[in-house]
Amino acid sequence: MKHRxxxxxxxxxxxxLGAGWAGFPYAIYESxxxxxxxxxxxxTGAGGMKCDDCHQLRPDGTFAxxxxxxxxxxxxAAAMGSTAEEKQFIDGYVTPKREVAWSVYARQxxxxxxxxxxxxxxxxxxxxxxxxxxxxxETLRPYQEDxxxxxxxxxxxxxxxxDCVACHEQHGIGxxxxxxxxx
Amino acid sequence: xxxxxxxxxxKFAAGSAAGLVFTxxxxxxxxxxxxxxxxxxxxxRPARGQTRTRFTHCALCxxxxxxxxxxxxxxxxxxxGLAGSPLCAFGLAGHQLPYxxxxxxxxxxxxxxxxxxxxxxxxxxxxxxxxxxxxxxxTYRRAMAALPRGFYLAAQSAIPAVNLDxxxxxxxxxxxxxxxWGTPSTVLAARSHFRLIQAEPLESHTAMLADLWLxxxxxxxxxxALGIAHVLMQEQNAxxxxxxxxxxxxxxxxxxxxxxxxxxIVSVARELAPGGALVLASQEWPEILQLxxxxxxxxxxxxxxxxxxxxxxxxxxxxxTAIEAVPDGSIGVLLIDESVCDGYLPWNAIxxxxxPAPLVVTFASSRAGYGRYARFTLPTAVYPEMTDDIPxxxxxxxxxxxxxxPLVAAPAGAVExxxxxxxxxxxxxxxxxxxxxxxxxxxxxxxxxxxxDGKSIPVKGVKPDDFWKVLNEGGCxxxxxxxxxxxASACQSSSAAVVAMTWEMRLARGPMSPxxxxxxxxxxxxxxx
Amino acid sequence: MTGKRYGxxxxxxxxxxxxxxxxxxxxxxxVPPAPEGATDRKGITWMRVxxxxxxxxxxxxxxxxxxxxxxxxxxxxxxxxVCPQQAVQVDPATGIVGQMPERCLGCxxxxxxxxxxxxxxxxxxxxxxxxMEKTLNPNVAPRMRGVVEKCNFCHGRWHAAKExxxxxxxxxxxxxxxxxACVEACPTAAIRFGDLNDPRSPVAQAxxxxxxxxxxxxLGTEPKIYYHSAREWVREIGRAPAGKxxxxx
Numbered sequence: 039m040k041h042r043x044x045x046x047x048x049x050x051x052x053x054x055l056g057a058g059w060a061g062f063p064y065a066i067y068e069s070x071x072x073x074x075x076x077x078x079x080x081x082t083g084a085g086g087m088k089c090d091d092c093h094q095l096r097p098d099g100t101f102a103x104x105x106x107x108x109x110x111x112x113x114x115a116a117a118m119g120s121t122a123e124e125k126q127f128i129d130g131y132v133t134p135k136r137e138v139a140w141s142v143y144a145r146q147x148x149x150x151x152x153x154x155x156x157x158x159x160x161x162x163x164x165x166x167x168x169x170x171x172x173x174x175x176e177t178l179r180p181y182q183e184d185x186x187x188x189x190x191x192x193x194x195x196x197x198x199x200x201d202c203v204a205c206h207e208q209h210g211i212g213x214x215x216x217x218x219x220x221x
Numbered sequence: 222x223x224x225x226x227x228x229x230x231x232k233f234a235a236g237s238a239a240g241l242v243f244t245x246x247x248x249x250x251x252x253x254x255x256x257x258x259x260x261x262x263x264x265x266r267p268a269r270g271q272t273r274t275r276f277t278h279c280a281l282c283x284x285x286x287x288x289x290x291x292x293x294x295x296x297x298x299x300x301x302g303l304a305g306s307p308l309c310a311f312g313l314a315g316h317q318l319p320y321x322x323x324x325x326x327x328x329x330x331x332x333x334x335x336x337x338x339x340x341x342x343x344x345x346x347x348x349x350x351x352x353x354x355x356x357x358x359x360t361y362r363r364a365m366a367a368l369p370r371g372f373y374l375a376a377q378s379a380i381p382a383v384n385l386d387x388x389x390x391x392x393x394x395x396x397x398x399x400x401x402w403g404t405p406s407t408v409l410a411a412r413s414h415f416r417l418i419q420a421e422p423l424e425s426h427t428a429m430l431a432d433l434w435l436x437x438x439x440x441x442x443x444x445x446a447l448g449i450a451h452v453l454m455q456e457q458n459a460x461x462x463x464x465x466x467x468x469x470x471x472x473x474x475x476x477x478x479x480x481x482x483x484x485x486i487v488s489v490a491r492e493l494a495p496g497g498a499l500v501l502a503s504q505e506w507p508e509i510l511q512l513x514x515x516x517x518x519x520x521x522x523x524x525x526x527x528x529x530x531x532x533x534x535x536x537x538x539x540x541x542t543a544i545e546a547v548p549d550g551s552i553g554v555l556l557i558d559e560s561v562c563d564g565y566l567p568w569n570a571i572x573x574x575x576x577p578a579p580l581v582v583t584f585a586s587s588r589a590g591y592g593r594y595a596r597f598t599l600p601t602a603v604y605p606e607m608t609d610d611i612p613x614x615x616x617x618x619x620x621x622x623x624x625x626x627p628l629v630a631a632p633a634g635a636v637e638x639x640x641x642x643x644x645x646x647x648x649x650x651x652x653x654x655x656x657x658x659x660x661x662x663x664x665x666x667x668x669x670x671x672x673x674d675g676k677s678i679p680v681k682g683v684k685p686d687d688f689w690k691v692l693n694e695g696g697c698x699x700x701x702x703x704x705x706x707x708x709a710s711a712c713q714s715s716s717a718a719v720v721a722m723t724w725e726m727r728l729a730r731g732p733m734s735p736x737x738x739x740x741x742x743x744x745x746x747x748x749x750x
Numbered sequence: 751m752t753g754k755r756y757g758x759x760x761x762x763x764x765x766x767x768x769x770x771x772x773x774x775x776x777x778x779x780x781v782p783p784a785p786e787g788a789t790d791r792k793g794i795t796w797m798r799v800x801x802x803x804x805x806x807x808x809x810x811x812x813x814x815x816x817x818x819x820x821x822x823x824x825x826x827x828x829x830x831x832v833c834p835q836q837a838v839q840v841d842p843a844t845g846i847v848g849q850m851p852e853r854c855l856g857c858x859x860x861x862x863x864x865x866x867x868x869x870x871x872x873x874x875x876x877x878x879x880x881x882m883e884k885t886l887n888p889n890v891a892p893r894m895r896g897v898v899e900k901c902n903f904c905h906g907r908w909h910a911a912k913e914x915x916x917x918x919x920x921x922x923x924x925x926x927x928x929x930x931a932c933v934e935a936c937p938t939a940a941i942r943f944g945d946l947n948d949p950r951s952p953v954a955q956a957x958x959x960x961x962x963x964x965x966x967x968x969l970g971t972e973p974k975i976y977y978h979s980a981r982e983w984v985r986e987i988g989r990a991p992a993g994k995x996x997x998x999x
Contacts, residue, residue, distance in 0.1 A: 046229050050236020058244020066249065096271060098910075099917025103269070148266050149259065149852060149891040151909050155916035187256035215841030217848040217905045221891050259852055263875035264894050267780065267886035298887050299777050299931070307937035310769040314777060320882035399766050405937050426767050429801075429813045436809065735783040735879055740772045744790065744798045746815075 067182040067191050073138050074131070075123045079176045089165045089173055101154035104140050107131060141181035143192040144169060151221040168197065270294035276672045276695020278611055279312045280604040280625035283352065283563050284404040285611030286312060287672055287697070290628050297605065297628045303672060306406040314734035318603050319629060321735065323587045325600045327634050333582050333597040337554055337645060340580050344553020347372035348642060349571070351562040353541070354612030356657045357639035359531055361558070362538035364646035371646070372547055373539040376564040382526040382618045385411035389497030392418045392449075392489070393427065394442045394509060396501035400426040403616040415499075418489055420445055435489070437479040445486070446500075446508035448475025452490035453515055496521060526613060527700055529620045530664040532656050547574045558638040559585035559592075560601035561609060568594060584638035601638060602631035610654060620700035622661055624654065624692050655689060658698075662688040667700040755845035756903055757946040757974035758933070759956035760817055762984055764940035765799070767815035772797050774935030775819075777885075778904055780892045782876040794870040796820070796901040797932050804983050814984055816977070817932070817941065820868040820901035821965060822847050824972030829860035829869065837898075845946075845974060846903050854897035861898060865966050866973075869900045903943070904930035925951070946974060963988050 081087045092105045111132045117124055131138050146152055157163045165173065182191035199219075206214060241247055270293045279286045279300075286308055290297040297316040302308040308315075337346075346368050348361040353375035365371030385407055396402060398417060419431035422439040437445055447470040454467060476483040493500075495515075499522040502509040513519060544566055553576040568591070575581075583595040586603040601607070605628040613621045639653065661667075662685050668677045669688060672695040680688070680698065692698065740746075775781070775797040784793040796819060803813040823829075823840075827847050830838045837853035838860060840846070849860075849869075861869045875895045878886075886892065889906030893899050911927035918924075925944065933943045944951035956962060957976040963985045964973045977988055 042223075043228070043232050046232040047236035047239075050233040050238075051240035054237040054240030055244055058241050058246040062244065062246040062249070066253070095917065097917055098272065099913030099915070100272070100910075102271065147256070147260065151889075151906075153909070153913050153916065155913055159919075160916055160921075184253060184256075186250070186253035188260050189256060215843060215846075215848055216839050216850045216853075217841060217846065217902060217908075218843075220850060220852070221889060221906055221909060259894055261875075261894070263877070264892050265876065265878065265883035265886060267888040267890075267892070268884065269888050293888055296884050298885050299774075301774070301934055302937075307770065307935065309937070310773045313770055313773040313935055316885055317777075317882055320879050320885070322879045400768065405768075409938055424811065424813060429815075430766055434809075735882075736776055736781075737773055739783040739788070739793060740769065740776060740795060744769070744772060744795055744800075746767060746769050746772075746799050746801065 066185055068185050069180040069182050070141065071180050072141060072178040074127050074140075074178075076178050077123075077176050078173050080119075082173050093165075095155050095159060099153070099155045104142060107135065107137050110138075141183075141190070143172070143181060143190055144197060145190055146193070146197070147189060149220050151219055170196075267298075268294060268296070275628060277605060277628060278623040278625045278697070279308065279315060280561055280607060280609055280611055281311050281315055283354075283612055284614045285621075285623045285625075286404065286406070287623075287695075288312065288315075288605075289672070290316065290605070292628065295629075302406075304675075306404075307409075309401065309405050310737060311401075311733060314737045315604055316628065317734040317736060318586075319606055319632075321587070321603075323589065324603070325585060325587055325592075325598055326632050328599040328636070329597055330599055330634075330636060333599060334645075336580055336596070337556075337582065340553050341368065341645075344576055344580075345370035345372060345551050346554040346556070347374055347542075347547070347552045347574075349374045349376065349555060349557045349566065351376045351557070351559055351565055352612065353377060355561075356610045356653050357558065358612075359535050359538060359657075360639045360643050360648070360653050362541075363535055364642045364648055365539035366537055367646040367648060371539055372542045372552065374544055374547070374566070375541050376562075376566055378541070378543070382524050382613070383499065383616050384522055384524045384618045385415070385499075385616050386618075387497060387522045388415045388499045390416045390418065390492050390494065391499050391501065392493060392512075393420065393431075393501045394446065394506070395419075395421040395425070395503035396427070397425065397503070398427050398501060399430050402501070404614045407614070407616045416492065418492070433489075435479075435481055435485065437481055441479040442502070442504075443506050443508045444470060444475055444478040445481070446506065446512050448472060448479070448486050449490040449493065450508070450512055450515055451475070452487050453493070456491070457495070498522065524618055526618060527620045529613065529622050529698075529700070530657075530660045530666070532660040535656075544570050544574065549573050550576050552576060553579060555579060555581045556638075556642060557581070557583040557585075557591050557595070558642075559583050559590045560603070560607065560638055562590070565590070584636060584641070599636045599638075599641070600632070600634055602627070602635045605629060606631040606635070608637075608654065610657070619667070619702055622658070622692070622698040626693050658689050658692055659685050661698055667698055669696060669698055671696045753845075753947060754843065755946040755974065756943070757822065757845070757953050757957065757976065758819075758903075758930075759942045759953045759962070759976045759978060761940045761942075761956075762814050762816055762977055762979040763981070764938045765815040765817060766938055766940075767799055767801065768937060769799055770935040770937055771817055771932035771941060772799060774931040775901070775904075778887055778890070778906070778931035780876070780886050780890050782878055782892070785874055785877070788873075792871075792873050794872070794899065796868075796870070796899070802984075802987060804987075812981075812983065814979070814981075816988075818866065818868060819932070819975065820847060821866050821971065821973035821975045822901075822903065824974070826971065828863040828865065828971060832859040832863045834859065844903075844908070846905065846908075847900075848902050848905065849898060849900050851891075851893045851897040851899060856896040856898070858898060865969055865971065869898050871898050872896060907931070961985065966990055 092109060094102045096102055114128055114132055117128055273292045275290045275292055277288045277290060279288050287303045287306055289301050289303055291299045300308060300313055300316050348365055350358050350361055362373045365373045388411065391398060399408065417431040418433045418435065419428045420435040420437050420442060421428045422437060428434045447467045450467040451470045452472060472483045472486050475486050493516055495517045498516040499518050500509050500512045513523060552574050555575060581595040582597045582599060583591045584599050584601045585592055586601050588598055592598045604625060607625060608627055609625050611623045611625060662680060662683060665681045667680050669680055669683055669691055670677045671691050772795060779796060781794050781796065797817060799815050799817045801813055802816050803811060825840055827840055830840060834857065835853045835855045837850045839848050841848055858871055861871060872893055872895050876892045887906065889910055907930060908928055911923040914927050915923045930943055933941045942952050942956060944953035946954050946957060948954060956978060959978060961980050962976050962978045964976055965988050967989060979985055
């Protein structure tokens with residue numbers, strides 16, 4: 039067969055391209071479901087709650103992040119609705135007083151210092167600016183973690199250092215020292 | 222169809238490699254590897270959470286400094302003192318002690334109980350308390366009174382207080398006055414108004430910082446004390462209480478023995494004006510106490526202190542027995558509370574008092590102390606896991622009551638020595654600390670100080686529950702300033718007050734944070750040969 | 751932007767060599783206890799207290815303690831100019847010389863360049879005895895093996911002070927909120943901290959005081975740590991006249 043070796047070479051190229059573009063992005067992440075199927079929409083929609091009703095800034099200016107069980111139990115000491123998820127949550131966590139091991143999609147690595155207060159309270163950014171429409175989601179998608187670095191996949195969806203710097207430059211907050219955002 | 226050849230495989234591999242370069246995979250793997258090098262499992266990640274401030278008292282020594290703890294999710298991550306009351310290097314790393322690698326975490330508690338039960342009916346039982354003056358000490362004394370033959374042994378005799386406010390000249394024979402003696406804040410506050418003369422062969426930290434350093438010959442401390450007494454007796458004609466041997470120590474002879482200039486010995490003696498002098502030492506030399514008497518320090522710079530009130534029902538307690546007073550070969554069961562330590566009795570003083578095949582049980586967090594002589598070492602909580610009170614500090618003329626409350630939970634197997642010994646003697650189960658605070662509150666004496674707001678209020682208007690709450694959440698009780706004349710016994714025992722534990726002695730007695738040992742090893746700050 | 755120039759004043763005459771600053775620093779900045787066999791060259795001490803004497807013996811002998819840390823040089827810090835990775839930076843907003851472990855290559859040029867020996871290399875992964883990692887300060891990330899680190903004026907506390915200011919709704923931090931751990935721990939208040947650009951700050955005043963000096967001033971590194979001693983021989987050692995200083999351990 040003529041050009042046989044060319045075909046063999048090209049098939050190698052094609053398979054590598056396919057694996058690299060289609061297979062690799064899936065293979066690099068490890069997926070795991072969230073422990074509780076939480077619906078933001080139920081809370082922000084019909085519930086009429088705002089983001090900072092649960093995700094608060096503490097009086098010392100630090101951000102509380104995902105609320106602890108205590109906060110959830112404030113409303114859900116007993117079932118408020120009739121869904122199976124809520125019942126599971128109350129039986130599995132609220133009653134035995136077990137903290138939920140949430141995986142945080144937007145969790146920055148340990149060497150990053152990100153003050154929510156300066157961005158939200160001082161600069162007046164909306165939560166959606168970085169977190170998108172997370173507040174309107176009906177279910178929690180599986181958490182995807184990079185198998186090598188251990189970073190959340192969401193970091194690569196607009197939360198990398200390049201994204202931080204781009205936004206700061208766009209708003210004329212350049213000339214930052216490294217230790218302004220690293221600890 | 223031809224068979225697949227080696228050449229085909231190489232072609233395919235080369236094609237794959239060429240193709241891979243045009244995918245994100247290799248570039249992402251490079252980035253990921255770099256990120257992994259910052260996050261690999263060898264690097265611990267500090268826990269996140271809410272920061273809270275809590276207060277307690279440092280139980281590492283009897284200074285009992287107030288502690289402000291920064292806690293993240295109820296775990297202390299750093300300790301600091303309050304304004305005007307700093308912590309020492311020991312105290313600053315205190316929150317790391319529960320994780321010491323040499324810590325004893327388990328012990329044969331049931332076996333120890335059974336062994337004690339077997340011996341206690343026909344043998345004398347003794348408790349050795351390494352920090353007398355606590356509420357637990359009272360529990361031990363009550364427990365020993367409840368047993369047919371019980372002895373309460375204390376590592377230190379009752380200590381009168383040192384009133385640094387009155388000191389104008391401080392002569393120290395190797396005592397680490399500025400390096401771990403007394404309460405740091407009190408010593409440093411008083412430092413501006415006393416002249417410090419340090420007589421020590423080596424240039425210790427205190428010698429470096431003293432106003433005058435007398436580098437005398439090793440072992441000639443007593444000679445210098447006698448030489449100074451000689452000058453004082455000659456010049457002030459006040460030497461009634463001093464032994465005749467001082468007359469043999471003329472300045473010339475003392476200079477010969479100590480290696481110090483004769484004129485310096487005379488001038489040091491003249492500086493020690495009666496009334497404002499205090500003499501301290503690193504060992505119990507009788508000459509030091511005599512020098513203090515000669516200078517009129519007793520009842521002036523060495524003063525008595527009122528006792529912190531105790532419930533009336535506790536007065537039926539065993540007396541403090543000096544180890545010398547215990548009959549030889551009599552103690553069958555020796556229980557040692559090593560959970561806190563301010564002093565110790567050398568084993569060669571204890572050993573002759575023990576019956577044949579003695580049962581020695583020590584309550585400790587490490588085997589560094591008496592553990593090597595003990596049949597059982599029962600694990601205890603360490604600071605800052607323990608609940609204990611701290612006796613008044615050496616340099617506090619007023620009585621005080623301070624609680625060390627737990628910042629972290631003690632391990633499951635930990636024993637509370639006071640509870641263990643109270644149960645052993647069949648004392649009624651009760652919260653002794655609460656009974657004691659109620660007694661203090663009902664005495665109506667003194668003030669209650671709250672650390673969170675820095676306020677002091679008279680005890681008279683405080684309810685018992687509030688009193689207890691403040692003491693637990695960060696506060697202390699300070700007696701009304703009413704210095705009483707020291708009892709006659711204080712003059713006998715005041716030698717203990719003028720003996721200061723050195724760093725080396727402290728380090729030999731208990732574990733310290735690995736961080737602290739690392740820093741001192743690497744910085745050669747403590748290694749001075 | 752309000753330019754700050756943070757600096758420190760250290761009164762050598764007040765230092766008792768207790769080591770509280772070293773311990774507080776290591777606790778605050780998650781410096782691990784080094785493994786067995788670490789020496790004074792391989793261990794990490796952002797803050798280290800040196801006993802220094804006048805080189806004489808007998809009654810003429812005089813000794814002092816000198817706390818040494820990164821001297822936070824000015825714009826021309828030697829470590830900045832030699833770094834091939836731009837991992838060292840003098841922050842224009844605070845004047846703090848910052849070290850970025852993530853950028854650091856581990857070449858240690860900066861350690862060779864630093865005239866104060868204030869930089870330390872991570873020869874090992876940071877390891878704490880089992881359980882002690884629970885006591886780590888969440889405001890500071892532990893560094894990995896193979897990078898250089900040094901004092902950064904407790905930068906985690908600067909972050910916390912800024913957050914507290916935001917919590918209060920203020921634009922400027924309260925100077926009382928930003929105090930490095932060594933300054934807070936010093937029992938004799940020998941170490942003080944503040945903004946050298948603010949003439950009212952105690953540090954700016956201490957810098958002008960007579961008896962104030964900076965280490966190896968003639969090198970022109972413009973350190974922001976001002977030492978003070980009333981004794982001439984101490985100041986002489988700090989300025990390091992050629993071949994005269996003696997440091998004993």
